[in-house]
Amino acid sequence: MSELLNNILFLPEAASTFAERIDLLHHFVVGTTMVMSAGVGLAALFMFFRYRRRLPAQATEYVVPTLKTEFLFVSVPLVFFLAWFGIGFRDFTWVTTPPKDSMDVYVMGKQWMWKFAYPEGPNGVNVLHVPAGRPVRLLITSRDVLHSFYVPAFRIKMDALPGRYTQIWFEATKPGTYQVLCTEYCGLSHSKMLAEVVVLPQEEFDVWMKEQRRGRLQDRQDALADTSLVPPVARMVEQGQVLAGSQGCLKCHSVDGSQHIGPTFLGLYDRVERLQDGQNVRVDEAYITQSMMDPGAHLVAGYQNVMPTYQGKLQGPETAAIVEYIKSLRTPNVREGASEGPAYDAIQ
């Protein structure tokens, strides 16, 4: 029954505890509205016919409603409206009050992507992993303008405000992947500010988390090998990794295959990329170096020319180290997820 109604109303799949609660109220409100409006409409149609005009200048009776009628006109809608409000406000309070044992995730909106961070790590862009069957509290903020975090399948939404944190929580009921949409107009690529929530069973989530943290631990150890503290590391790959961090490459290029402002470094070397002018290019040392010195020369299709030139900012050996680092990120695995387009467009 509920399934059928959801289909008629075009409601998306319900995948959170809140969705199940709220859909009931939705059905109640829509159902009552339809019945009562049909009643009023049919009464009106009947009277249009019953009291049709018979003479051009027909005289009519002077009808004044009794106080009782007017009281009925006020009280019947009022009772329904207040009942709906009562149920609605109960659910509203429920969804704005996270349970004490909920897991925290920090969410930051920026033009035009979502960043997620778990207190103990890791961080992610545009993909949020959460366990099923466990309350998750989202602490939402924005880096620039207003955004709004909306997951239709969970029926939750909360604005992201610069300089403020807002919160909302949900408990996903089914593992799966659910789309996140931005619902507060935020500029040119507002409609491209998409992300997804990946709901995993608790065990898989734990495994995922452990893997991510191991990677992060590695990062931390690497970070200890800071250039300011110790002499340049011997291995070019490691030097390149440090440089990629300190020069800001990783702000736009991910190393885990996720989609970002620029193409991911993972598996970039030796890949055949399609350029904007329609040609194909095999990514080799020359192409990588050229892209650092003259980023606009051969743009990969779907990406904007937003990268600054590193001409004069990088020494020759440093450039080579970065190239080596990118080469080290070859992977036999094809990247997960599509990287067909950028998550970010330049402001025109």
Add this chain to the structure above:
Amino acid sequence: MTPSSSIAAPGATPAHEEHHDHHPSYLVDGTTIKSWLLTVDHKRIGLMFLFWVLLFFLVGGIFALLIRLELLTPGPTIMDAMTYNRTFTLHGLVMIFLFMIPAIPAVFGNFMLPLMLGAKDVAFPRLNLLSLYIYLTGAMLALWGMLNGGLDTGWTFYTPYSAHTTTTVAPVLFGAFIIGFSSIVTGINFIVTTHTMRAPGITWFKMPLFVWAIYATSCIQVLATPVIGLLLVLVTVENLFGFGMFDPARGGDPVLFQHLFWFYSHPAVYIMVLPAFGVMSEIVSAFSRKNIFGYRAVAYSSLGIAFVGFFAWGHHMFVSGQSTFAGGLFGVLTMLVGVFTAIKVFNWVGTVYKGAVDFKTPFAYFCGFLFFTVFGGMTGIALGTTSLDIPWHDTYFVVAHFHFIMVGATIMAFLAAIHYWFPKMFGRMYHEGWGLVSAALIILGFNATFIPQFLLGNNGMPRRYYEYPERFQALNVASTAGASLLAFGFVIIAMYLAYALFYGRVAGNNPWRSKGYEWLTESPPPTHNFVGPQPTYPEEPHFYVDPKKAEVPDAV
């Protein structure tokens, strides 16, 4: 001029000097361009407003069609993202500030209010003309800004985006600021007219309900418009000079804008819809030849909506980070607006009871209006239940809801008013058959356009999306098809009304046999509305009881 002075010296006004016989109608009393542009006659000013308002409606409508065309496919269709963002901003701005707000009050309010009160003009005729030119000045400045750089913030100008965008914010906002003064001036004029210019016999509770609605609207205009005026100035200086008022990095508050904005813009919804309610009260009475069922309830509910409308703004902000408690308060107050509207709906339907319905074009629009008001209103209540607003907020459900109320109800009333008062204003009659056909087309077209949008919103499509995931396409195509039907309906109306304007048959003074006060004088009325001494009004408006068995209730 007070009513008593004109009774005392009816011959003192220039119109009476040429003496009896024929007094030319206001349309031909002075045919030079100057006599129109510098007129202080409320009817001519109303007509000039009608011209501009229709022109802006056409502009806004073209933008609407461009938006619908762009949304035919999930990807880019006919324009790039920046153009699309500018287009929906212009659509909203033009439709709201240049069409919807002045539509009924400045056109029909101006034309009918003095006629309905038995007055020769509004209280301040020169201010009335000034309000037209203020409106045009603001409109031109805003349009200039739109063409030179074009605003891309959406009509809501939310900060911090509007403070940062590279598009032209200042002239457009300043234009809207100027238009606000036109709204305030008109409001003051109507309030004073209603208080001081009622003819002998017209007590407060014998005023036509259209006057009540315009009176309530004017109160909102005078009280709320200054707030948006100040806010627009604040955003303009924030954008130009970086005042930091809404910038959290400098101690500003990004949500403060929303509070101030909706403090005006929510009541502004009632500026758009209350006059529509007033028009419909007149039309349902006239076409079912009945006094309105529950006159006082309808009159008071207009004031009730105007009052409560000031305290419901927070329902636009349930997910903006405002407190849960505030959300609850605004939710309950929203329900009260719903109750006041429900009173009106029941009383309109009740008016037909024991009446004598003549199903003419304006009445067809009344049916469409009832439908759109009921569903637009009920979806408003649903959005006000706080929890349901969470998934619906800023999706196409909201878009469909406010188009049902603002476009559905208000445009139904606007069209009904044009058809009902066409013979009053121009003394000619349009073709009834075409009237009914286009009314049917428009009502169908509205539904075909906006019902898919309700479903899109349920399905989760956010508003202001240039591109959308493919699962939303079918409903978007349906909506665009509906919009074409709608546009077709408007084209038919434009054609037969333009024809009727010049070649329509002469309608006579009162083709509807209406007993609304405005029909007691000639159609089209002479320049000073009435010939001879000040008319008095012993009967209440829309009193259709057989004089033989009439026991006049509260007779004066």
